[in-house]
Amino acid sequence: MRRAYLSAAVAVLGVVAYLVLPRWWGGAVPAVAVTPQDLVRTVVATGRVEAPHRVDVGSTLVGTVARVPVAEGQTVAAGAVLIELDDRELRASLRAAEGAVAQAQARVRQLQEVQRPVAAQALRQAQATLETTRAQQRRQEELFRQGYVGQAALDEARRAAELADAQVAAARQQLDTTLAGGSDEAVALTTLAQAQANAEAARARLQHATVTAPVAGVLISRDVEPGDVVQPGKTLMVLSPTGETQLVVQFDEKNLGLLAAGQRALASADAFADQRFAAEVVYISPGVDAQRGSVEVKLQVAQPPAYLRQNMTVSVDVEVARRNRVLAVPLDWVHDADTSQPWVLKRVDGRAQRQAVTLGLRGGGRVEVMDGLKAGDELAPSGVREGARLGPHAGP
Structure with missing residues (x-):
């Protein structure tokens, strides 16, 4: 039994030595050099595709519908026949x-x-x-x-x-x-x-017995069939004009201070998640929805992709801040990042030594280092303890 316990202990010590000793003596963990790079901060939300305005189509006469030659979802040209009444x-x-x-x-x-x-x-x-x-x-x-x-x-x-x-x-x-x-x-x-x-x-x-499309667009609603008796003032169809497309998105109110008109964004429809298209913030609601704790934001899509449809669900990344050519490191390399005294492990004389830093913009899992480091400094990645030996930078 003693011999079995002794063999097990030797095996455990061997594993510990394999995992730990290289960090102290062998330089098995290479340091990573800090280099200038572009840093972008975005805020993310979901919303829907909407036209800036919709056209309600109806009849100005009392009459019986003879023919409805269009279907819901169909794209129609300006002047296309939508409804024909009995005109005898x-x-x-x-x-x-x-x-x-x-x-x-x-x-x-x-x-x-x-x-x-x-x-x-x-x-x-x-x-x-x-x-x-x-x-x-x-x-x-x-x-x-x-x-x-x-x-x-x-x-x-x-x-x-x-x-x-x-x-x-x-x-x-x-x-x-x-x-x-x-x-x-x-x-x-x-x-x-x-x-x-x-x-x-x-x-x-x-x-007027022939109702035509006032503008080109997509028929997003149809509430009339042949044989119906129609009255003036009743909406029979809803037309979404072609051209300008908007995304109506609800952002968490905590991001309100970051948003501004003119900011660029990338959006994608949930049905085509791998295809992204550009958008721009054009409107921020002056009020906040108290029940949802959100603010409505509208984004204009200058060149909407062909697959985009009314009321599609979209995800939007709005670029709220950008820093070009700044020192940025992965956020998980920074210790106490949410306190007033953040620090990193810097390679000094081959060992991981604590270095106080001042942080700036955060985005994409990285954070700007405004003070405490310079370009070319080598840092320990996450998981390395203070005082551990670090190998030299192993690549670009």
Whole structure:
């Protein structure tokens, strides 16, 4: 039994010597040289893909849906047909309105081509009759002075001249109503304008029976089917315009002081985690969600990848700070890193010796050393104890 215990003890001592003694005497643990490098700090959060605005599509008419030629998720061009209503009644109304326009136009032509020339001719005839009756009146007056005719004949000639004069005045007035600015022309033109307005309104109603896409985009919602009776003001479809894409992300409020508009970010959709795309912070909510303890941040995606879809879940790394060409070491090499007196193990005369340092920016598992080290100093990696022997730097 003693011999067995002795063999076991020797074996344990052998393992301990293999693991520990090289750290004290053999230089088996190489030191690592500190070199300048770029250090970036990021904050991470998740959110969703959203368009900056969405377009609600509906009908301005009451009608029955005849056809819906698009499906949810489909990309449509501006002006593409989204919904068609039964337009038979509207087409009949348009034909009636166009008939009224044609009738009003015919009335204007009749006034200009028939009524006006006839009125002008009637005026000329009345003027000729007036000249004849006035000549007869003058002859009767002469004969009356000579005693050849009596007073009755003279009075008859005078009445005929007065009647002809009145007929000239009436004919002139009738002609004036048919001329430009006259009452008959004004009535005809007003009737024509009203008929044309009614036709335009009927044509517009007919056009509204076909609902088209106001902008190009992706149809993210469809709530209408053929046979449905639609009403004005009801949203039937929701269109997400193409172009600008935003990421709406909820960041922990503890990071609010680190975030600023214009900061760059890298994002990835959970469905395509290995494909990252660039984004930029464009909006930080002025308020904090008290229930979730978060702040809403919007990021603009200048060149969204083709696979990006509305409401996709995304992960976002926002670059909140950057230091170029600074001394940085792995954070796990720093002892008491969260206290006011952090330190590292520096290679001095071949041994790990404590060295106080001043820390700065942290990011990506590394931390900036602002004071206490210089480029080329060699440090002990994590797991090495103070006083252990360190081999020289073993590579770049």
